Amino acid sequence: MRNKYLYILILSLLFCACDKSASELEPVQEPDEWVTAKVVVILPLTGEGNDKARYERISKLFEENVTKAQYDQSVGVKLELEWYDENTINLSRLAHEIYYRDDIKAVIGPLNDDNIELIANVIDDAGIPMFVMSSCEDIVRRYSCGTAGVSVKKPFLWALSETDIVQAYLMLAKAESMGVKKVSVISAGNKYGDTFNKWVPYHANELKLDIVDRLQYANSLELKDEFSSICKSEAEVVICALNDPADAKTILEIAKSNPGSPKIYFTGSVLNSSLMTLGELTEGAEGFSMYSSPNSGFHLAYQARFGETPMPVEAQLYDAFLLSLASFAYCHYSENDVTMNEALARLSDLPVAGDESNMEEASWITSTPAWDHIGLRDVVLNPIRYGQLPEYNIVGTLGNLKFAAGSYTTLVKSTHINWLIYNGFPVALDFINEKGAKLSSNMAAWDWKIMFEEIVNGSNSQYKPYVPKGNKAVLICGSEGWSNYRHQADLLHVYHTLKKNNYSDDDIILIMRDDIAHHPKNPYKGVIRVSSDGENLYEHVVMDYRADTLSTQDIEDILVGNKGERLSTVLESTDTDNVLIYWTGHGTKKSFSWLETGEKFTSEQMGAAVRKLYEERKYQSMLICAEPCYSGSVVKAIEGTPLVLGISAADDNESSFADNFSNELGVWMCDRFTSNLVHIVNEEHKYINMLDTYKQLYTATLGSHVQVYNLDNFYNLGDAMLGHYFIHH
Numbered sequence: 001m002r003n004k005y006l007y008i009l010i011l012s013l014l015f016c017a018c019d020k021s022a023s024e025l026e027p028v029q030e031p032d033e034w035v036t037a038k039v040v041v042i043l044p045l046t047g048e049g050n051d052k053a054r055y056e057r058i059s060k061l062f063e064e065n066v067t068k069a070q071y072d073q074s075v076g077v078k079l080e081l082e083w084y085d086e087n088t089i090n091l092s093r094l095a096h097e098i099y100y101r102d103d104i105k106a107v108i109g110p111l112n113d114d115n116i117e118l119i120a121n122v123i124d125d126a127g128i129p130m131f132v133m134s135s136c137e138d139i140v141r142r143y144s145c146g147t148a149g150v151s152v153k154k155p156f157l158w159a160l161s162e163t164d165i166v167q168a169y170l171m172l173a174k175a176e177s178m179g180v181k182k183v184s185v186i187s188a189g190n191k192y193g194d195t196f197n198k199w200v201p202y203h204a205n206e207l208k209l210d211i212v213d214r215l216q217y218a219n220s221l222e223l224k225d226e227f228s229s230i231c232k233s234e235a236e237v238v239i240c241a242l243n244d245p246a247d248a249k250t251i252l253e254i255a256k257s258n259p260g261s262p263k264i265y266f267t268g269s270v271l272n273s274s275l276m277t278l279g280e281l282t283e284g285a286e287g288f289s290m291y292s293s294p295n296s297g298f299h300l301a302y303q304a305r306f307g308e309t310p311m312p313v314e315a316q317l318y319d320a321f322l323l324s325l326a327s328f329a330y331c332h333y334s335e336n337d338v339t340m341n342e343a344l345a346r347l348s349d350l351p352v353a354g355d356e357s358n359m360e361e362a363s364w365i366t367s368t369p370a371w372d373h374i375g376l377r378d379v380v381l382n383p384i385r386y387g388q389l390p391e392y393n394i395v396g397t398l399g400n401l402k403f404a405a406g407s408y409t410t411l412v413k414s415t416h417i418n419w420l421i422y423n424g425f426p427v428a429l430d431f432i433n434e435k436g437a438k439l440s441s442n443m444a445a446w447d448w449k450i451m452f453e454e455i456v457n458g459s460n461s462q463y464k465p466y467v468p469k470g471n472k473a474v475l476i477c478g479s480e481g482w483s484n485y486r487h488q489a490d491l492l493h494v495y496h497t498l499k500k501n502n503y504s505d506d507d508i509i510l511i512m513r514d515d516i517a518h519h520p521k522n523p524y525k526g527v528i529r530v531s532s533d534g535e536n537l538y539e540h541v542v543m544d545y546r547a548d549t550l551s552t553q554d555i556e557d558i559l560v561g562n563k564g565e566r567l568s569t570v571l572e573s574t575d576t577d578n579v580l581i582y583w584t585g586h587g588t589k590k591s592f593s594w595l596e597t598g599e600k601f602t603s604e605q606m607g608a609a610v611r612k613l614y615e616e617r618k619y620q621s622m623l624i625c626a627e628p629c630y631s632g633s634v635v636k637a638i639e640g641t642p643l644v645l646g647i648s649a650a651d652d653n654e655s656s657f658a659d660n661f662s663n664e665l666g667v668w669m670c671d672r673f674t675s676n677l678v679h680i681v682n683e684e685h686k687y688i689n690m691l692d693t694y695k696q697l698y699t700a701t702l703g704s705h706v707q708v709y710n711l712d713n714f715y716n717l718g719d720a721m722l723g724h725y726f727i728h729h
Contacts, residue, residue: 030067030071030076031067031070031071031073031074031075031076032074032075033074033075033076034075034076034077034078035075035076035077035078035332036077036078036079036080037077037078037079037080037105037106037324037325037328038079038080038082038103038104038105039079039080039081039082039104039105039106039107039108039321039324040082040084040094040098040104040106040107040108041055041059041081041082041083041084041107041108041109042084042086042089042091042094042107042108042109042110042115042119043055043083043084043085043086043108043109043110043111043313043317044085044086044087044111044112045083045084045085045086045087045088046085046087046088047087047274051272051273051274051311051313054273054310054311054313054314055313055314055317057306058314058317058318058321059081059317059321061305061318062079062318062321062322063078063079064373065371065372065373065376066078066079066325066373066376067373068373068377069373069374069376069377069381070377070381077325077328077329077332077381078325079321079324079325079328082104086109086110086111086112086115091110091115091118091119092118092122094119095118095119095121095122095123096122098119098122098123098126098128099122099123099126104128105128105129105324105328105340106128106129106130106131106324106327106328106340107119107123107128107129107130107131108130108131108132108317108320108321108324109131109132109133110132111133111134111313112134113134113136113138113139113190113191113192114190114191116132116134116136116139117139117142117191120139120142120143120156120157120663121663121666123156124143124156124157124663125154125663126156127154127156127339127340127341128156128340129156129158129324129327129340129341129344130156130157130158131158131160131320131323131324132157132158132159132160133159133160133161133290133312133313133316133317133320134159134161134164134192135159135160135161135162135163135164135409135410136163136164136191136192136194136195137163137164137165137194137195137198137199138191138194138195139157139159139191140157140159140163140407140409140410141657141658141659141661142661142663142668143156143157143409143661143663144157144407144408144409154341155341155344155345155403155407155408155409156341157409158323158344158403158408158409159409159410159411160316160319160320160398160401160411161290161316161398161410161411161414162410162411162412162413162414163195163410164192164195164196164199164267164268165195165199166414166416167267167268167288167289167290167416168195168196168199168200168203168239169199169203169206170288170416170432171239171265171267171288172200172203172204172207172209172239173203173207174265174288174418174432175209175236175237175265176207176208176209180209180236180237181209181210181236182209182210182212182234182235182236182237183200183204183209183210183211183212183235183236183237183238183239184211184212184213184214184215184230184233184235184237184238184239184262185197185200185211185213185214185215185238185239185240185241186213186215186216186217186223186226186227186230186238186239186240186241187215187216187217187239187240187241187242188216188217188241188242188243188247189216189217189218190243192241192243192269193216193241193242193243194216195241196239196241196267197214197216197241198654198655198657200214200239201214201653201654202654202704202705205651205653205654205705211653212230212233212234212235213226213229213230213233213235213238215229215230220246220247220250223247223250223251224250224254227240227250227251227254228254228258230261230262231254231255231258231260231261231262232258233262235262236262236263237262237263237264237265238262238263238264238265239265239267240264240265240266240267240270241267241269242266242267242269242270243269244269244270244274245270245272245274245275245277245278246274247270248266248270248275248278248282248285249278249281251264251266252264252278252281252282252285253281256281263286264285264286264287265286265287265288266285266286266287266288267287267288267289268287268288268289268290268312268416270287270289271287271289271311271312271419271426272311272312272313273311275421276424276425279424282421282424283421283422283423283424284420284421284422285420285421286418286419286420286421286429287418287419288416288417288418288419289312289416289417289419290312290316290398290414290415290416290417291312291315291415291416291417291428291431292310292312292315292397292398292399292415293397293398293399293415293431294415294431295399296369296371296395296396296397296398296399297369298310298315298318298369298371298397299315301372302314308425309425309426309427312417315397315398316397316398318371318396318397319371319396319397319398319401322370322371322376322394322396322397322401323344323347323394323396323401325376326343326347326370326380326381326384326394327340327341327343327344327347328340328343329380329381329384329385330343330346330347330384330389331343333384333385333386333387334387335387344403344408345403345408346389347389347390347393347394347401348393348401348402348403348405348408349405350389350390350391350392350393350394350402351392351393352392352393352400352402353391353392353393353395368395369395369396369397370390370394370395370396371395371396371397375395379391379392379394380394398411398414398415399413399414399415400412400413415431415432416431416432417430417431417432418430418431418432463642463643463713463714463715463716464715464719465621465715465719465720465721465724466620467724467729468576468577468578468620468621468724468729469576469577469620469729470507470573470574470576470577470578470728470729471503471507471577471578471579471580471725471727471728471729472507472508472571472572472573472577472578472579472580473498473503473507473508473509473579473580473581473582474508474509474511474558474559474571474579474580474581474582475491475494475495475498475508475509475510475511475582476491476511476512476547476555476581476582476583476584476585477490477491477511477512477513477547477583477584477585478547478583478584478585478586478592478593478594478595478601478628479513479584479585479586479593479595480513480515480547480548480595480596481515481596482515482516482519482521482522482667483667484585484586485516485528485665485667485668485669486530486658486667486668486669486670486671487584487585487627487671488512488513488514488516488528489516489528489529489530489537489669489670490530490584490627490670490671490674490675491510491512491582491584492512492528492537492538492541493530493537493670493674493675493678494582494674494677494678495508495510495537495541496535496537497678497681497682497726498580498726498728499540500682501681501723501726501727501728502727502728503728504728505542507728508542508544509544509545509558509569509570509571510541510542510543510544510545511543511544511545511547511550511555511558512543512546512547513546513547513548513595514543514546514547516528517538521665521666522665523664523665526538529669530660530669530670530675531660531669531670532662532664532669544569545558545569547594547595548595549566551594551599552594552599552600552601552602552605554566554567555594555601555605556601556605556608556609557570558570558571559571559581559609559613560609560612560613560616560618561573561613561616561618571613571618573613573618573619574617574618574619575617575618575619575620576620577618577619577620578619578620578621578622578623578724578725578729579613579618579619579621579622579623579725580622580623580624580625580725580726581622581623581624581625582624582625582626582627583624583625583626583627583628583631584626584627584628584671584674585627585628586628586629587626587628587629587630587631587633587634587656588600588629588630589630589633589652590602590603590630590633590634590652591603591633591634592626592628592631592634593628601634602634603633603634603636603637604637606624606634606635606637606638607637607638607641610622610624610637610638610641610644611641614641614642614643614644619643619644620643621643621644621645621714621715621720621724622643622644622645623644623645623646623647623725624638624644624645624646624647625647625648625677626646626647626648626649627649627656627671627673627674628649628650628656629650629654629655629656630650630651630652630653630654630655631648631649631650631656632648632650632651632652632654632707632709633651633652633653634648635647635648635707635709636648636652636707636709638709638710639709639710639713640710640713641710641713642713643713643714643715644710644713644714645690645708645709645710645711645714645715645720646707646708646709646710647694647697647706647707647708647709648706648707648709649671649672649673649674649701649704649706650673650704650705650706650707651704651705651707654704654705655704656671656672656673656704657671657672657701657704658670658671658672659671659672659675660675672700672701672704673697673701673704673706676696676697676700676701677697680693680696680697680722681722681726684722687723688721688722688723689717689718689719689720689721689722690715690717690718690720690721690722691717691718693722694706694708694717
């Protein structure tokens with residue numbers, strides 16, 4: 001620890017000369033010649049606060065360190081920054097200009113999540129790295145190059161933090177550590193707010209916290225009404241994931257007029273210079289934001305240099321400059337033909353200095369931070385000049401700049417600050433990260449231990465499984481429209497899996513809207529896939545019903561075997577058949593949505609259909625698998641009916657998540673739960689029991705808690721086999 005504080009002291013002394021103003025930048029000797037990399041920077045340069053001045057100050061600080069690091073070189077490498085105001089520029093036009101320009105080596109920004117998607121959607125195959133400060137969970141999944149087992153994507157989006165999922169967890173963990181039991185969340189109705197709206201319930205489940213309210217707002221009027229209602233609720237803490245500091249002003253004004261209102265935790269979108277313009281209203285406001293690692297010494301050196309606290313984006317911006325320069329230098333000096341993105345992946349794959357299990361402390365044992373000119377020279381540029389990679393992973397202002405292996409989209413580890421506004425400035429109540437928690441990155445598997453123990457203890461062994469004499473399956477997709485491409489792809493993925501395992505079309509009832517394969521937006525007519533390089537799942541499909549010809553009552557009749565004039569094909573199973581029911585689409589509390597009709601297939605209908613099948617002895621055993629959001633609230637209706645097991649992608653308070661976004665098609669191509677289920681069937685169907693199936697689904701389905709229902713009325717999961725439902729006997 002002595003080395004750590006000595007280094008920080010040295011940095012502070014280097015930053016602050018006693019005979020100069022704290023804001024002056026010292027001129028230094030430059031190399032005789034520069035090789036430059038043009039980098040586009042897209043950030044909000046107008047509006048309240050002083051963020052433009054901060055961004056420019058950081059860029060000048062970086063430029064100074066680059067010059068100092070190469071003062072003894074005849075030829076140096078540096079960045080040439082091309083600035084654009086995110087608030088005023090036509091981003092769509094700019095994105096297309098970037099795509100066709102050969103001189104641009106990297107893009108930094110924008111800051112707003114919707115703007116990030118707009119730019120990324122255009123340049124994703126241009127080979128230009130894009131560094132972003134925000135890491136909205138939805139955007140990370142879209143542009144990660146390793147989701148759903150898809151390896152054809154190439155990395156280009158580099159988010160300089162973990163996803164906002166981590167921040168949601170840390171906020172709730174802090175609340176739980178303070179003895180809080182009841183929490184509410186209010187979020188903006190955009191991509192940023194969606195992360196917290198979807199993930200707060202997930203983490204609350206993990207931490208045994210009750211969600212009182214879960215609200216989203218579209219405008220300031222809705223925000224006022226919804227937060228006012230929260231103030232009168234039982235919530236002890238409310239997490240506010242807001243659009244901007246103007247919304248924070250609304251929250252703070254309402255809270256001050258309601259003395260009994262819950263404690264407020266603001267998310268990272270609020271902490272910037274604009275918040276400081278609100279004056280006394282912000283005094284005592286508290287929140288959580290991404291921040292520079294305290295171990296890097298950056299925030300202390302910054303304070304010594306400029307006399308104030310850095311804002312979160314400044315550290316991320318500095319590291320975006322650092323990575324842009326390092327990757328450009330490696331490409332320039334390398335004898336091989338290396339792209340910027342390939343260079344970034346190689347820089348990320350370097351070992352962490354010291355003990356990797358203690359990454360943050362290890363960086364202080366044997367590794368020098370590279371954000372200052374000494375580290376930039378010694379540990380980055382000097383080895384790269386000789387066509388070599390640095391010995392260890394680069395340590396920037398944020399700590400180790402190591403991205404999640406396989407996806408190369410988010411940092412493996414981020415530092416967050418629990419801040420409080422005191423005397424008009426943010427002060428650190430605590431520096432925290434997820435170390436020791438259940439999640440370490442967007443690629444992490446969730447801890448299934450608690451649920452696993454409940455299953456083992458709850459499994460009932462009074463029923464003995466038998467190999468069925470026959471199998472029947474009903475596969476249902478309850479959505480329509482191009483944006484729901486993934487649901488019909490999921491359905492057909494399951495369908496072809498059954499066909500490959502000896503099911504005939506006589507044993508499968510297939511129900512879907514059938515409006516995707518030949519949709520006007522589909523560039524591949526007659527083709528539906530779950531990955532861009534996957535097989536065409538629309539080939540050789542025998543469909544029994546178009547979904548738009550059926551009502552939810554028709555679905556119930558098909559399940560229970562009620563034939564009619566319009567329903568010539570229904571489930572005609574016997575007591576020697578194992579029955580599989582699979583449903584994908586959208587869901588709400590206690591119902592599955594039916595197309596865009598407003599009709600719902602309710603939990604009551606599910607429960608009634610299953611009970612009737614049991615009473616009429618139409619199955620030997622039954623497995624129900626459901627993909628929709630809140631699917632647990634429907635599947636749990638089977639509880640109490642013998643020999644039926646339900647598996648849902650999410651519990652009754654959670655969303656289910658899509659996976660593998662295709663920028664070419666503009667849609668998600670599959671869902672996580674179904675993708676994982678099919679993978680297990682294809683890899684281990686003959687040998688895996690239902691307990692191990694559940695364990696794999698639970699750990700691999702990120703973002704929601706896969707649930708099992710009716711354990712006390714089913715076989716022991718260690719004895720029942722997945723193949724009894726997915727292989728025709």
